[in-house]
Amino acid sequence: MKDLFIKTKQQHHWMGQLTSIAEQIKAQAVEVDEQSRFPFEAHKLLLQIGYPKLTLPKEYGGEGLSVYDMVLIQETLASYDENASLSLGWTLGVVGEIYEKKLWSDNLLETFALEVKKGAIVNRAVSEAATGSPTRGGRPGTNAVATSDGWLLNGRKIFTTASPVLDYFLTSAWIEEKEQIGFFLIHKDVQGVSIEENWEMSAMRGTSSHDLVLKDVIVSKDYLVELPNHPSGGKINGWILHIPATYLGIAQAARDYALHFANHHQPNSLNAPISTLPNVQQLLGDIELKLHQARFVLYGVAEAYDDAVRRNTLTNEMAVAKHTVTNLAIDIVDKAMRVVGAKSLQLTNPLQRYYRNVRAGLHNPPMDDMTIIKLATAAIEQQKLNENK
Template sequence: MKELFIKTERQRYWLQKLATIAEPIKAGATEVDEKAHFPFEAHRLLLQLGYPKLTLPMEYGGEGFTVYDMVLIQETLASYDENSSLSLGWTLGAVGEIYERKIWSPAVLKTISQEIMKGAIINRAASEVATGSPTRGGRPQTNAVSVKKGWRLNGRKIFTTAAPVLDYFLTSAWIEEKQQVGFFLIPKSTEGLSVEENWDMAAMRGTSSHDIVLQNAIVPAEYLVELVDQTNAKKVSGWLLHIPATYLGIAQAARDYAVDFAKHYQPNSLQVPISTLPNVHQLIGNMELKLQQARFVLYGAAEAYDDPARRPLLVNEIAVAKHTVTNLAIQTVDQAMRIVGAKSLQLTCPLQRHYRNVRAGLHNPPMDDMTIQKLAQSAIDS
């Protein structure tokens, strides 16, 4: 089925490159989950492949991936290890969005592009305990004050994915003197920046989404790279589709395990494997249906975003894709576990990991309730 969505030889080339490191990534996924540590080996292999530069435009030396390209490779990586996919997906999405919008100064864009070409990892640090997800509009408690050397920042960020390997933290803060929220580019070597390793979750345990603590951290004036206003705050970004791509990859991995199990498991009460049973046929068929529905929605949204003529028409479609794909992925994993039965809950079975991890998608932006509310409002306003 996925073959249907490969449109170019370049996409096939990169999928084949990714396949060359599939086995070691898959082999490490269980330990990453069990020990709740970052997938350092997968990260190393992906850096060797040039993963961080995939969504950097060609004019800056990158591979110039479109959103569609990104979704394709992210779904595949997630079928190997979802922690690796979500962790580096945030970098792909951030880089794609930054260089698409080009609201940073040309000098900073050039400097950071050179760092990305060397393998630098960047992610946004925007969530806080008091505000929850930044997509809900809460004002950051982290604050920035202008000083002679630039800006002084104080505060704490939560859910900073891939914290152990980030080279740059794109951090939101309230700027009292501007009465605006700004994003500051903070290098990991900045004095006053520290990582508090407190990520303790049942799902996506290997993303190491620790807290970031800022205590009188000073950054240069030019590293205030974005000011948030109503125009750019509400702008649709297709680069967020790396999120549902990861959860679709989890669903595919669960489906593959369950189908293989059904084809080979034969209890002594049967003369044939359970894949021949009508009820198992029904479950497998339901998984296939959900995966096909999810793919057409996800890749359709990505294709629309990449089309300059169609992109301005997008309003809620990116959020709809995330909502649809994430929920269908959860349902697919559930169907897979019904096929495998109680064994799916054994800690040695990857399905219990997929079950925990796929549900994390409900808590990645945009959340389901916000998507539904916006759809309702759009209908009322039309």
């Protein structure tokens, strides 16, 4: 079915690039999960094909992939190794957003593009233990104070995904003198920057989302790069769709396993594989239906975002796509496990990994409850406007 969504030569090219390294990435995925370690092999292979510069615009020397292209690539990578997809997808999303919206100065955009072309990995470091998700509007405890040498930063960030390979941390901090949150671009080698390896999760164990610790870190004044009016940026951002794309990839992998199992598993009580049984066909049909639903929602929203005219009409569609795809993906994995039965819970079975990891999507932004409340609020306000016309 996914072939329906591959439309350009560029997409075919990058799908081919991923296919060429697929087996090597898949071979490490089990070990990455079992050892709760970062997928360094996948990272190295992806660097070799130029992954970090995929969403860097062509005028800056990148590949210029659109949001739609990114979703296609991310979903495919996640079907090989979801830890690698979620970890490195943040770089694609951050780079895509920064350059599309021109969030930084022209000089810094030019300079940073050189780093990205050399393979730099970047992620936003925003979550904190006291605030939870930054999209809920909490003020960060990390603080920045102006000094004669630049900005002095102190604080701690949690959920710093891909921390072992991050070259840059785009870190939020409260600037008291401005009474505002700012984002600072911090290189990994700056004095006072350290990673506390404390990622102990049952899901997405290979993302190595350890704590980032900033102790008396001095940052040049030029590296206060963003002063958003809203903690989450405020503007519609299609580049966050790399998140649901990853969970859709997990669902695809679970479907593929369950379908293969159903076509080859034949208990001695049957004269044919279990794929001939009506109850199994019902489960497989439901899986196919939900995959179609998820894919059309995700790619439809991505396509709308990439259209400059249609983008102006979007409101809550990114959140709708994330909510829809993530919850459908969870359901798909559950049904795949029902097809396979108790064997799906064996530690040697990939479905138990997919089951743990797909649920992590519920805790990536935006959260389900916020999406539902925003939709309700928008509907209520629109009704009021209609009545007043």
